[in-house]
Amino acid sequence: MDAKAIKRSFDGSGFRCTPQRYAVMAFLMEHNSHPTAAEIFKAVNRVDPHSSRATTYNNLRDLVQAGLVREVAVEGRAARFDAKGMRHHHFICDRCGNVEDLEWYDVPRPATRSLGKRMLRECELIFRGLCTKCAPRRTSR
């Protein structure tokens, strides 16, 4: 898809555009399913068959640090990843742990007073409940 854009974003962060790194980023941009590191590792190696587990994890860590990828921690499950495209919120399913995008809207910031000397970087709004797949079977019990 947007090969040029990916390369440019790597340059901007001081990363070399290696096949392994590129594959991770491209996969994340083509899928909005919030895959886990293990899923990304597997998917990448199905196509471009050479990326080690360590490299996949290293690249994910670097991309998160550089702000190109978002990491979503889900209680009791592996972390999920997300290419940072348009701003959006997340809905996390109580039952299956899936992470889904919800359209973005502005979040009110806390009172300056209550923040004290903390340096606020972002406000993240997370919705929880049952996803479309899980809602029916859970209510009928």
Place this chain on the structure above:
Amino acid sequence: MDAKAIKRSFDGSGFRCTPQRYAVMAFLMEHNSHPTAAEIFKAVNRVDPHSSRATTYNNLRDLVQAGLVREVAVEGRAARFDAKGMRHHHFICDRCGNVEDLEWYDVPRPATRSLGKRMLRECELIFRGLCTKCAPRRTSR
């Protein structure tokens, strides 16, 4: 502190009030530091010296399920726990991973349209940035 209240909340959830379970809950109510399971295990065994690791984890899982305790997932770190007292938001430090309470205020719900068939249970607002301890040293570099 509120031994009676703890016992009552256990009854309400169908739990027996065992020493191990009580110790976990009491520790969480006396500390607002969002300890990890490992920290709770250690603390509990310093005083009432008998609770296995499995029991600590089991009880935490059960208390979370019953809605008496909240679990906070932090990317790249162990989960943290929190007795659900007054409603509040959380501030998570980018650098040290500490979780701090911030005073509660109402969060706007998403549009019904964008939720589709999902069943919304709660909206969680998480603030990220640098805590009071970490803010100074990070800006002066």
Place this chain on the structure above:
DNA sequence: TTAAAAATTTAGACTATGTCTAATGTTAGA
């Protein structure tokens, strides 16, 4: 062009966190 330096990848050992099992102990209620 070539040599040295820097960045990256790799396999697999290792660590951290959490779950499961099967045996044992405890409690509530008939």
Place this chain on the structure above:
DNA sequence: TCTAACATTAGACATAGTCTAAATTTTTAA
């Protein structure tokens, strides 16, 4: 008191993620 349900335990196991040291690739500079 007896019994069934509930709870605890040790330690094996599983999963997710990190680290190390060597090899490879790319960049820089001579």
